[in-house]
Amino acid sequence: MKRKVTLKQIARELDVSVSTVSKALRNSKEISLDTRTKVQAFAKLYNYRPNNIALSLKNKRTKTIGVIIPEIVHHFFSKVISGIEKEANSRGYNVIIGLSNESFDKEVINIEMLANGSIDGFILSVSKETLLLQDYHHFYETINQGMPIVMFDRVVNEIACDKVVVDDKLGSKKAVTKLLDSGCKNIALITTKDYVNVGKLRTQGYLEALEEHKIYPKSSLIIKVEENKDKEVEIETLEEEISALLDKEKTIDGIFAVNELYAITAMKIAISKGYKIPDDISIIAFTDGVLSKHSIPSLSTISQHAVEMGEKSATMLIDKLEELVEEEKYHTEVINTTLIERDTTR
Amino acid sequence: MKRKVTLKQIARELDVSVSTVSKALRNSKEISLDTRTKVQAFAKLYNYRPNNIALSLKNKRTKTIGVIIPEIVHHFFSKVISGIEKEANSRGYNVIIGLSNESFDKEVINIEMLANGSIDGFILSVSKETLLLQDYHHFYETINQGMPIVMFDRVVNEIACDKVVVDDKLGSKKAVTKLLDSGCKNIALITTKDYVNVGKLRTQGYLEALEEHKIYPKSSLIIKVEENKDKEVEIETLEEEISALLDKEKTIDGIFAVNELYAITAMKIAISKGYKIPDDISIIAFTDGVLSKHSIPSLSTISQHAVEMGEKSATMLIDKLEELVEEEKYHTEVINTTLIERDTTR
DNA sequence: TGCAGCTACGCAAACGTTTTCGTGTTGACA
DNA sequence: TGTCAACACGAAAACGTTTGCGTAGCTGCA
Numbered sequence: 229m230k231r232k233v234t235l236k237q238i239a240r241e242l243d244v245s246v247s248t249v250s251k252a253l254r255n256s257k258e259i260s261l262d263t264r265t266k267v268q269a270f271a272k273l274y275n276y277r278p279n280n281i282a283l284s285l286k287n288k289r290t291k292t293i294g295v296i297i298p299e300i301v302h303h304f305f306s307k308v309i310s311g312i313e314k315e316a317n318s319r320g321y322n323v324i325i326g327l328s329n330e331s332f333d334k335e336v337i338n339i340e341m342l343a344n345g346s347i348d349g350f351i352l353s354v355s356k357e358t359l360l361l362q363d364y365h366h367f368y369e370t371i372n373q374g375m376p377i378v379m380f381d382r383v384v385n386e387i388a389c390d391k392v393v394v395d396d397k398l399g400s401k402k403a404v405t406k407l408l409d410s411g412c413k414n415i416a417l418i419t420t421k422d423y424v425n426v427g428k429l430r431t432q433g434y435l436e437a438l439e440e441h442k443i444y445p446k447s448s449l450i451i452k453v454e455e456n457k458d459k460e461v462e463i464e465t466l467e468e469e470i471s472a473l474l475d476k477e478k479t480i481d482g483i484f485a486v487n488e489l490y491a492i493t494a495m496k497i498a499i500s501k502g503y504k505i506p507d508d509i510s511i512i513a514f515t516d517g518v519l520s521k522h523s524i525p526s527l528s529t530i531s532q533h534a535v536e537m538g539e540k541s542a543t544m545l546i547d548k549l550e551e552l553v554e555e556e557k558y559h560t561e562v563i564n565t566t567l568i569e570r571d572t573t574r
Numbered sequence: 575m576k577r578k579v580t581l582k583q584i585a586r587e588l589d590v591s592v593s594t595v596s597k598a599l600r601n602s603k604e605i606s607l608d609t610r611t612k613v614q615a616f617a618k619l620y621n622y623r624p625n626n627i628a629l630s631l632k633n634k635r636t637k638t639i640g641v642i643i644p645e646i647v648h649h650f651f652s653k654v655i656s657g658i659e660k661e662a663n664s665r666g667y668n669v670i671i672g673l674s675n676e677s678f679d680k681e682v683i684n685i686e687m688l689a690n691g692s693i694d695g696f697i698l699s700v701s702k703e704t705l706l707l708q709d710y711h712h713f714y715e716t717i718n719q720g721m722p723i724v725m726f727d728r729v730v731n732e733i734a735c736d737k738v739v740v741d742d743k744l745g746s747k748k749a750v751t752k753l754l755d756s757g758c759k760n761i762a763l764i765t766t767k768d769y770v771n772v773g774k775l776r777t778q779g780y781l782e783a784l785e786e787h788k789i790y791p792k793s794s795l796i797i798k799v800e801e802n803k804d805k806e807v808e809i810e811t812l813e814e815e816i817s818a819l820l821d822k823e824k825t826i827d828g829i830f831a832v833n834e835l836y837a838i839t840a841m842k843i844a845i846s847k848g849y850k851i852p853d854d855i856s857i858i859a860f861t862d863g864v865l866s867k868h869s870i871p872s873l874s875t876i877s878q879h880a881v882e883m884g885e886k887s888a889t890m891l892i893d894k895l896e897e898l899v900e901e902e903k904y905h906t907e908v909i910n911t912t913l914i915e916r917d918t919t920r
Numbered sequence: 921t922g923c924a925g926c927t928a929c930g931c932a933a934a935c936g937t938t939t940t941c942g943t944g945t946t947g948a949c950a
Numbered sequence: 951t952g953t954c955a956a957c958a959c960g961a962a963a964a965c966g967t968t969t970g971c972g973t974a975g976c977t978g979c980a
Contacts, residue, residue, distance in 0.1 A: 245960045279691040282936035284627045285965045306647045313673050324670040327659050345625040492868050522838050591930045628966035631935045
């Protein structure tokens with residue numbers, strides 16, 4: 229087994245100095261053509277590749293960006309990552325992943341682990357626990373040390389950094405407007421508790437759409453789901469709530485859910501109660517994922533363009549790293565949403 | 575903005591040498607208690623953290639493992655990653671991700687990018703194109719340079735390295751046996767072309783199960799899907815094939831598909847043709863994902879225990895890195911599959 | 921007083937690179 | 951023959967650590 233070859237080894241072998249080898253490989257005309265070709269041939273033969281770590285140490289940059297997300301087994305986040313990876317790779321950067329699993333502690337540990345020189349900057353989506361605790365010291369420290377952060381999707385407004393968000397309010401307004409325009413009169417909303425920013429904004433969009441159509445919102449049509457670590461339990465509780473809602477409010481003819489799973493769950497219950505989708509009840513979900521595409525009937529959704537979010541985040545971070553933009557100027561990019569009409573709307 | 579503080583800066587500030595600072599921080603009793611406490615207090619105040627890159631260079635190990643997968647927007651792979659990440663983190667390692675997008679070139683580039691000192695070892699699943707081309711030089715080179723590789727799921731048998739695979743044959747045999755035991759007589763198989771190892775093995779399991787039940791396989795019941803970069807097209811073609819199959823073979827009462835999406839597609843067509851699931855036709859899919867769990871009716875599947883695969887892969891790699899096992903001894907771990915009975919089987 | 925031995929620290933090398941600067945040799949030209 | 955430029959290369963520093971070894975200064979004992 230031949231170990232990795234270094235400049236020093238080449239130098240020794242060819243009886244020249246390390247600096248000569250280095251210069252020869254970079255084709256410096258300081259070195260005679262003779263020596264250059266000799267060195268280059270030797271390097272090629274032994275498959276020489278400069279050691280990245282040494283370069284990082286010397287250049288004070290690693291050409292690696294750190295991504296911290298709450299979970300990876302999630303269509304949205306994995307799409308964002310693929311966007312980040314695409315843009316990063318095309319600009320010569322690597323991507324290193326940390327998972328917070330929605331835990332504050334793991335988020336802090338991951339950030340500390342990566343902030344000590346391993347990476348040049350962060351792209352992250354804040355964990356739910358952090359949002360709940362409102363403890364942002366780790367973000368402040370990182371930024372203070374001169375390491376740029378780009379937050380996406382779940383951001384903290386009060387922190388001065390670049391952000392990429394989707395227009396949650398407008399997106400859900402689009403969805404609800406679509407339902408209204410197609411003739412729905414009594415639209416139920418399935419959302420999360422308000423402390424999840426995203427849930428709150430999407431609720432606002434729902435309300436605004438109703439208002440524009442001069443429809444008075446009824447709180448009895450709104451389910452605010454309490455999130456649970458155990459998804460099974462969360463969904464079971466939701467099933468009961470939806471079932472009760474449909475039993476009580478017989479006039480419901482539209483459902484808007486802030487995520488795919490809630491929408492699928494609602495659809496399941498509705499179907500089991502004999503409703504025809506979309507004739508009796510139309511359904512739209514926020515977040516476009518695999519479930520929506522392949523459910524039967526396939527679900528109409530608001531797409532968040534996750535890949536684009538990832539690309540945009542990476543672009544913003546790398547631009548900052550390469551000083552293509554001013555360091556102290558922060559910017560928030562809003563990604564548009566798109567209504568994808570499938571088979572649960574008329 | 576206070577930049578990252580280094581040993582040198584602390585040394586200068588406290589008017590001692592760098593080595594003294596280093597030793598003081600590591601609590602070497604070579605240094606007086608006085609100096610130690612002084613240095614430690616100062617370091618704490620300025621939030622000193624040793625630079626990882628410098629450590630990596632010195633120690634010749636990065637405590638980072640590279641993972642290369644064909645795609646990340648895929649339930650199975652993202653689950654594997656979460657398993658890797660969990661095990662790696664708990665042992666103090668970082669995880670850096672590369673995506674090959676099923677392309678040979680991207681796989682090679684990713685490996686070369688990471689192999690130059692950025693990581694200590696690889697965990698990877700081979701891209702389809704590589705399997706097709708059968709060009710494995712990049713794997714050989716990496717291993718030759720002394721960098722260990724663990725392959726999972728899509729492995730290359732002829733390469734000497736650790737492997738983690740699922741028992742594809744036994745898994746699909748379990749599925750088909752279940753169908754047979756529940757009374758199915760004419761079981762269709764939806765699989766991939768044989769050059770995808772996984773598809774081949776799963777086909778074998780199907781055949782073995784039939785054989786054990788003294789049922790003669792009929793090639794007219796088998797659909798071998800030609801994979802397509804464009805999933806939409808692939809699925810559309812599949813829809814037509816399934817439709818034709820069901821029209822021609824009226825006696826089909828069971829379907830086994832080698833992945834979720836094929837199963838869902840089959841189910842969709844069957845339902846549209848008026849079949850009752852599972853009364854008229856039972857369905858089982860390999861690979862347990864979100865689709866199966868939340869489809870209506872929910873799909874019975876063979877679970878591959880992806881998280882466990884990830885954990886196991888990481889364990890094997892790190893054990894090798896930390897020389898807890900012999901370097902030249904390679905081992906193939908077989909992960910068990912489990913039948914998860916849901917609503918598409920009787 | 922002289923010396924052994926201990927304490928507490930600094931020096932320097934090492935990891936692999938890149939780059940600046942210095943220098944020996946050669947050749948040309950006055 | 952003397953001077954100078956051009957050429958081709960080497961030495962050394964730098965990035966931030968860790969660690970083996972050397973040593974100055976002191977204490978204590980003969």
